[in-house]
Amino acid sequence: MNTKGISIFDSTLRDGAQGKGISFSIEDRLAIVRLLDCLGIDLIEAGNPGSNPKELAFFERASSLQLQHAKLVSFGSTCRKGCDPREDRNLQALLESGTEVCVVFGKCWRFHVDSVLETTEEENLRMIRESVRWIKENGRSVIFDAEHFFDGFADDRAFAMRAVNAAVEGGADMVCLCDTNGGVFPQDAQRVVQYVVQRLPVPVSVHFHDDCGMAVANSVVSVLAGAKQVQGTFLGFGERCGNANLSAIIPNLQIKRGIECIPQENIGQLTRYAHELAAIANVEVPSGAPYVGSHAFAHKAGMHADGVIKASRSFEHVDPFLVGNKRRFPTSEISGRAVVFARVKQILPELTLHSAETQKILDEIKRLEMAGYQFEGADASFELLVRRQMGLYKPYFELKYYKIYSGAGVGEEAGASATVKVRVGDEVQLMAAEGNGPVNALDTALRKALGLFYPVLNRVKLTDYKVRVLDGESATASRVRVLITSTDGSGTFTTVGVSGDVVDASFQALQDSIEYLLLKADAQARKAEQP
Ligand SMILES: CC(=O)SCCNC(=O)CCNC(=O)[C@H](O)C(C)(C)COP(=O)(O)OP(=O)(O)OC[C@H]1O[C@@H](n2cnc3c(N)ncnc32)[C@H](O)[C@@H]1OP(=O)(O)O
Ligand SMILES: CC(=O)C(=O)O
Numbered sequence: 370m371n372t373k374g375i376s377i378f379d380s381t382l383r384d385g386a387q388g389k390g391i392s393f394s395i396e397d398r399l400a401i402v403r404l405l406d407c408l409g410i411d412l413i414e415a416g417n418p419g420s421n422p423k424e425l426a427f428f429e430r431a432s433s434l435q436l437q438h439a440k441l442v443s444f445g446s447t448c449r450k451g452c453d454p455r456e457d458r459n460l461q462a463l464l465e466s467g468t469e470v471c472v473v474f475g476k477c478w479r480f481h482v483d484s485v486l487e488t489t490e491e492e493n494l495r496m497i498r499e500s501v502r503w504i505k506e507n508g509r510s511v512i513f514d515a516e517h518f519f520d521g522f523a524d525d526r527a528f529a530m531r532a533v534n535a536a537v538e539g540g541a542d543m544v545c546l547c548d549t550n551g552g553v554f555p556q557d558a559q560r561v562v563q564y565v566v567q568r569l570p571v572p573v574s575v576h577f578h579d580d581c582g583m584a585v586a587n588s589v590v591s592v593l594a595g596a597k598q599v600q601g602t603f604l605g606f607g608e609r610c611g612n613a614n615l616s617a618i619i620p621n622l623q624i625k626r627g628i629e630c631i632p633q634e635n636i637g638q639l640t641r642y643a644h645e646l647a648a649i650a651n652v653e654v655p656s657g658a659p660y661v662g663s664h665a666f667a668h669k670a671g672m673h674a675d676g677v678i679k680a681s682r683s684f685e686h687v688d689p690f691l692v693g694n695k696r697r698f699p700t701s702e703i704s705g706r707a708v709v710f711a712r713v714k715q716i717l718p719e720l721t722l723h724s725a726e727t728q729k730i731l732d733e734i735k736r737l738e739m740a741g742y743q744f745e746g747a748d749a750s751f752e753l754l755v756r757r758q759m760g761l762y763k764p765y766f767e768l769k770y771y772k773i774y775s776g777a778g779v780g781e782e783a784g785a786s787a788t789v790k791v792r793v794g795d796e797v798q799l800m801a802a803e804g805n806g807p808v809n810a811l812d813t814a815l816r817k818a819l820g821l822f823y824p825v826l827n828r829v830k831l832t833d834y835k836v837r838v839l840d841g842e843s844a845t846a847s848r849v850r851v852l853i854t855s856t857d858g859s860g861t862f863t864t865v866g867v868s869g870d871v872v873d874a875s876f877q878a879l880q881d882s883i884e885y886l887l888l889k890a891d892a893q894a895r896k897a898e899q900p
Pocket of ligand 2: 514
């Protein structure tokens with residue numbers, strides 16, 4: 370526990386790795402330990418050494434890490450029924466892991482003792498007491514994870530309390546009350562934690578699963594009820610619906626309640642750490658994640674955006690800057706002038722909120738969104754739209770035509786080919802290319818043709834291609850929206866196209882991506898020429 374009285378215990382590498390689709394290599398695990406240590410997490414449950422040799426090998430590697438703040442923790446069950454702890458392989462592995470702190474978990478619900486362990490209460494109490502004592506005798510600190518404590522308490526309070534008291538008798542330094550099935554509600558969590566805190570002579574920790582979407586709330590009320598430690602996973606990864614999400618719990622406690630969880634200077638880095646951890650796990654931070662998601666401070670509704678622009682507190686519970694996030698104003702058909710203006714003035718600083726041009730741009734956005742376009746994420750198409758509406762845009766090329774040939778083939782000959790004819794100034798260029806599909810062939814032919822005039826295009830790569838059917842009920846007559854994300858190595862940008870023909874929608878998005886890149890390259894060149 371840290372000196373502030375509340376410690377944060379991260380189980381991303383243990384309970385988080387029990388989440389479906391989550392898998393960490395040894396290098397990933399080491400990177401996560403370093404990251405959580407830098408963030409100022411107190412305890413990192415890094416694995417279950419009794420599970421398999423890979424887990425034990427990880428602890429050996431991790432022992433050479435020079436951690437600034439955190440302690441590593443190993444996790445395992447009590448001894449098996451009828452077994453002497455000194456002979457138990459899981460407990461042996463806990464000791465071999467070499468961690469100063471060990472978590473030992475044991476059963477606290479009579480139903481589990483009867484139906485899963487298939488043993489007596491006396492034997493369960495012995496397993497808990499003797500296992501904890503054995504680990505303590507080997508000089509380690511022990512947190513006893515009271516598995517199914519809340520369900521056990523609701524079912525038979527005295528039984529559940531005898532189980533945690535057995536851990537205390539064995540010498541446990543802390544008892545962690547677990548909502549293993551994730552079904553507890555906040556009022557019950559608060560009441561039960563308060564009851565246990567008043568009766569146990571050791572500090573109480575809590576561990577909630579998110580099966581009812583209550584894990585963050587349960588953790589917060591437990592701390593208010595006297596818990597001295599919260600267990601969770603930094604991005605909420607975990608078995609089934611996940612574990613209590615520390616990236617929400619930490620700012621809730623620290624910013625809203627003044628209870629320090631991590632060093633104050635790191636709270637402003639929370640968003641960056643969340644995204645770095647997600648990148649290691651090869652997932653995206655959910656856009657709607659509280660505090661750290663990219664939509665956490667995105668104001669799409671016109672009236673909200675207007676309010677936030679006038680006074681950010683009007684629609685924000687905290688300043689995004691406090692957690693290192695930022696305010697966003699996605700543009701869409703439900704935008705009003707204020708939000709369009711906030712973006713337009715970055716492109717055309719001379720416009721005003723009430724100018725006729727601002728309204729004209731807004732009307733055009735609404736018309737196009739009605740037709741299926743989506744400018745919310747398509748930043749580059751948005752900028753081109755503004756410039757086109759203002760008559761400030763001269764296209765870099767003119768398409769004469771494109772033709773696609775696709776058909777059956779074998780091996781490398783399968784796929785598609787495309788020809789494009791474009792005009793740049795007075796010159797006309799015809800170009801052909803093959804691709805693994807019609808859009809790929811068209812993209813390649815277009816870039817090859819235009820690359821002769823604009824070599825900067827050789828730096829561009831498509832990084833994402835999304836197709837969405839807009840009116841599914843029309844089956845093959847549906848319109849589609851294509852969103853393309855491209856990069857020129859220095860940044861990414863997204864463009865949009867809509868049509869009844871997927872190749873045509875893709876062409877529109879490709880055309881915008883090329884036009885936008887050329888516009889950007891021209892602006893950079895002009896800037897470089899300035900004295
Ligand atoms: C709530 C939690 O998240 S607890 C953590 C759960 N995590 C995991 O299970 C992941 C890692 N687990 C593993 O690698 C394996 O399950 C191992 C190596 C630990 C054990 O493997 P095995 O010995 O093959 O047993 P298995 O996985 O089938 O587990 C069932 C056994 O564990 C026993 N067991 C379950 N919980 C406990 C407990 N709290 N204390 C003691 N024994 C327990 C069961 O009674 C059963 O024993 P039995 O076969 O004598 O009836
Ligand atoms: C120990 C643990 O992970 C649980 O009970 O959920």
